[in-house]
Amino acid sequence: MTNPSLDHTMDKQRLLRDLRQLGVQPGMELLVHSSLSRIGHVEGGANTVIDVLLESIDPAKGTLLVPTLTGSSADGPQHPPRFDTKESRCWTGLIPETLRLREEAYRSVSPTHSVAAIGKHAFEWTRGHEDCWTPCGYGSPYYRLCRRGGHILLLGVTLESNTTFHTVEEVVGVSYHLQSIPVTCAMTDVDGNEIVRQLMLHDWGTPRRFSVLEPALLAEGIMKRARIGQADSLLIDAARMFTYASARLMNDPRLFVSPT
Ligand SMILES: CC(C)(COP(=O)(O)OP(=O)(O)OC[C@H]1O[C@@H](n2cnc3c(N)ncnc32)[C@H](O)[C@@H]1OP(=O)(O)O)[C@@H](O)C(=O)NCCC(=O)NCCS
Numbered sequence: 001m002t003n004p005s006l007d008h009t010m011d012k013q014r015l016l017r018d019l020r021q022l023g024v025q026p027g028m029e030l031l032v033h034s035s036l037s038r039i040g041h042v043e044g045g046a047n048t049v050i051d052v053l054l055e056s057i058d059p060a061k062g063t064l065l066v067p068t069l070t071g072s073s074a075d076g077p078q079h080p081p082r083f084d085t086k087e088s089r090c091w092t093g094l095i096p097e098t099l100r101l102r103e104e105a106y107r108s109v110s111p112t113h114s115v116a117a118i119g120k121h122a123f124e125w126t127r128g129h130e131d132c133w134t135p136c137g138y139g140s141p142y143y144r145l146c147r148r149g150g151h152i153l154l155l156g157v158t159l160e161s162n163t164t165f166h167t168v169e170e171v172v173g174v175s176y177h178l179q180s181i182p183v184t185c186a187m188t189d190v191d192g193n194e195i196v197r198q199l200m201l202h203d204w205g206t207p208r209r210f211s212v213l214e215p216a217l218l219a220e221g222i223m224k225r226a227r228i229g230q231a232d233s234l235l236i237d238a239a240r241m242f243t244y245a246s247a248r249l250m251n252d253p254r255l256f257v258s259p260t
Helices: 012-022 045-057 094-100 122-126 141-147 164-172 210-219 238-251
Strands: 029-034 063-067 082-084 115-119 151-155 183-188 194-199 223-228 231-237
Touching: 012 045, 012 223, 029 045, 029 094, 029 141, 045 063, 045 094, 045 115, 063 094, 063 122, 094 115, 115 122, 115 141, 122 141, 141 164, 141 238, 151 238, 164 238, 210 223, 210 238, 231 238
Parallel strands: 029 063, 029 151, 082 183
Antiparallel strands: 063 115, 151 231, 183 194, 223 231
16 A cells, blocks of 8 residues: 655755754754654655754754664563664664664663664663663663653654653553563673573553543643654653653553553
8 A cells, every 4th residue: 555645755954844843952862753654755765864853953962762672472481582782673663773773873782672872872871771670661761761851752653652651651560561570581782792681571462552641741731743744743751741641650550551
């Protein structure tokens, strides 16, 4: 099936203007979940989008992060995930897969939920993930994004792609999110060193409905909506989202669980 948004050609100036109008500014620490095809036809493809995103945050002042997730529903004690920082392709789209392969990119070491980053604090954002007991909880890049004034851009995707809601789930301690026992995971860092850790893994069995919070996050001014090219996009203040969503989830621990 053809994607109608590809009929429109987007250039760098247009995309940069749209990012500015949504509120992306130099100096931001920005985690981007994306769909390239939703933007419309982009001259230069994923590399152009990465260049524009970098220009929008100014890598001398801020940092661009992308999720480079590799986990699968097969992961568990019988089938421990195997992660190689250089070799493991991510399934979160062509933009993150292209960014992680850039020479200047850093990538965190996590069996399932790694991130890649370019910019001023790229090294700091990506270090230490291998020592986090849970994929998105205390100490992880997602958690620190909420604690250090970060923003999340959903570029052509919805709140269903917002991994940082798992941070909220982990910190609140919902019952359905993690597997019941730790798994021994072997990971290879960027220099080829083997790292072995016992870690709690994501349990992929529970369908979510993160978009349930969309009206409230917009009404509270925690999230803004605009188009980047042809892509319906959302810009979120991570700290305010964390505080708001945590309070809602504590009141209703099944808030994010899809009824179907
Ligand atoms: C799954 C997902 C990545 C698919 O989006 P997508 O736009 O179809 O795919 P990508 O972003 O990988 O971009 C590749 C597609 O862009 C399109 N494309 C190719 N060149 C292009 C160009 N120059 N300009 C615009 N689009 C182009 C093609 O359709 C290509 O798909 P194809 O290779 O199958 O032909 C997206 O829907 C998504 O979910 N993203 C968020 C993932 C995430 O962060 N999840 C977190 C989970 S907790």
